[in-house]
Amino acid sequence: MVSLTINGRVVQANKGEMLLSVTRREGIDIPALCHHDAVEPFGACRLCMVEITKAEWDGWTNYVAACLYPVEDGLIVQTHSSKVNELRRTVLDLLLARCPNSPEIRQLAAEYGVTQTAYEEIPDADNCILCGLCTRVCERLGFKAISTVGRGHDKVVAPPLKEAPPDCVGCLSCAQVCPTNVIQYEDEGNKRTIWNKSFELIACKECGKQTITRDFAEALSSQRNIPEDYFELCDECHRRELSVKMGSIVSWSREAAS
Amino acid sequence: MNHDLDKLPEIYERYPRTPQSLIAVLQDIQKEFHFLPTEALKRTAEELNVPLSKVFSVSTFYNAFSLHPRGEKIIRVCVGTTCHIRGAKQIQEQLENHLKIKAGETTEDKKFTLEVVACVGACAMAPVVAVDETYHGGVTVASCRKLVKKSKKGKKS
Incomplete structure (x- = not known):
């Protein structure tokens, strides 16, 4: 067992478990489109990016895809900090340019305050985000x-x-x-x-x-x-x-x- | 174009029949036929025990593979920054007119395929035209016709 802090709360997790499955168990809502429990994590959609740090990192932080990051002892995780939300907004902005007609993407983007993409929409786009x-x-x-x-x-x-x-x-x-x-x-x-x-x-x-x-x-x-x-x-x-x-x-x- | 699929067994003999041999086998098929015939893809999937979807995925991923017949020789005009400044556009047009094809196409006699590439890493020789593996530097509008003629004749370009 390892012990880590997620959004200020101390949480126990199994060694080698991915961060995303821990946050899901704890009821923390992190968006992820390419993840499914039946298959290995893939890290394609980049929506599950979270901020991590450790006490000994001297204030340095890193941003990682939660679905692919194995938990460690003493990890301090922020799942919805302003920088994380900014990263997700960028990803959603790009996804919105790729699939402007997808109701699922539109809704998720709207939840993060992105209603219109800043990029050029792909002409005759289908809704595939190529998550594989x-x-x-x-x-x-x-x-x-x-x-x-x-x-x-x-x-x-x-x-x-x-x-x-x-x-x-x-x-x-x-x-x-x-x-x-x-x-x-x-x-x-x-x-x-x-x-x-x-x-x-x-x-x-x-x-x-x-x-x-x-x-x-x-x-x-x-x-x-x-x-x-x-x-x-x-x-x-x-x-x-x-x-x-x-x-x-x-x-x-x-x-x-x- | 006559693509003699009887040559396939010999290619399979060269490598262990494992999924790991996929790219090596496809490279040899590409070299033999100058493209990957559909039937060869299916046979390769069976021989190497790789799903056909994987074979198709790999053969569409790499630029070295083509699903459509390509010429015996590939002429690549570099249009990277340096070559562009040194007149790659004019050379490309000249070659297109001379071979009567557009970039990306293959001549009717299947001798040449004309391609444009972003940079071949030989900027000091700009403008560069590569015929297969041979790089020709300092190419001019006048000299690129000769280049085609020469590569048509000799086995070595």
Whole structure:
């Protein structure tokens, strides 16, 4: 265990833990767009910058990305000092120039008092902030269907060859983690379309509700050792089946007791 | 352009079949075909056990790789500050007119690709035109035509 001071409050944390997870546990609101607990910290969005110092630093301070900074004993952290807020405003100002139409960015920027970017807005901007969360989550899940393509100004998130990605299973993880909701998909009947690729949705055997795609189910059952027929039922019907089974066990044991 | 994919197995033989060999393999493919054919990207992904998305990511990241056919020789006109002052613009225009392509394009016979680069680090020789790895300093509007002619003939530029 290490002991550090955050905004004047002494806090205990595990050794090697990242600063951002400590502040989140303590209920301190630090904005972060590229962070997700399921993947390694990446430090792309730079919104979680905080001010750090130590007693022996003679008044010197440093500014670090909280998501990538392991906590140390005796660390003194300011999460919302005027300099930190100024740094965040700059980042938000740049993000606003990049994605002027993103409601998520606009709202976050407004919270920090930035309503209009000082930079030139990108013409026909999409809302992608290139945080790479989608590609990292996809990689973490083991599908590795999408990646960043190109570099510098031309960098985008795209499937290989910018065609329908052969490794995509239509799990929607990329769309769901996207902090600015850029990744579009469509569910129509038993068909799902994402990244220009179509998938068949499995209908629950009992209630007919659409669950996950056939490709995703196949991938899960082969890679994670889940029986194939598990995906024939939706979550609700699984629960119902389980409760009926449990109920029958209870009544059976009552009968046995009497 | 005839790109003979039969040459690929030989390239894969040169390196261990690990993801770490990706860039080396792509460099050799680029050298062989003067670009990275789509089919070669797919084969490389399989051979080295790298996701296709990663192969595409790497091959679009580095300037040394091209997904479109490039010329046998790459002519790079330096337009850095010093070369700019010494007339790089005129040399670029002259080469564009002579080769009948714009910067970034490849001649129809696939002999040359013309590129402009920000600085090749040889400012003392400005203006500089590099043909593949050979740097030519003090190039003039008159001499750059000869340069093209010479590089067309000889194997060495």
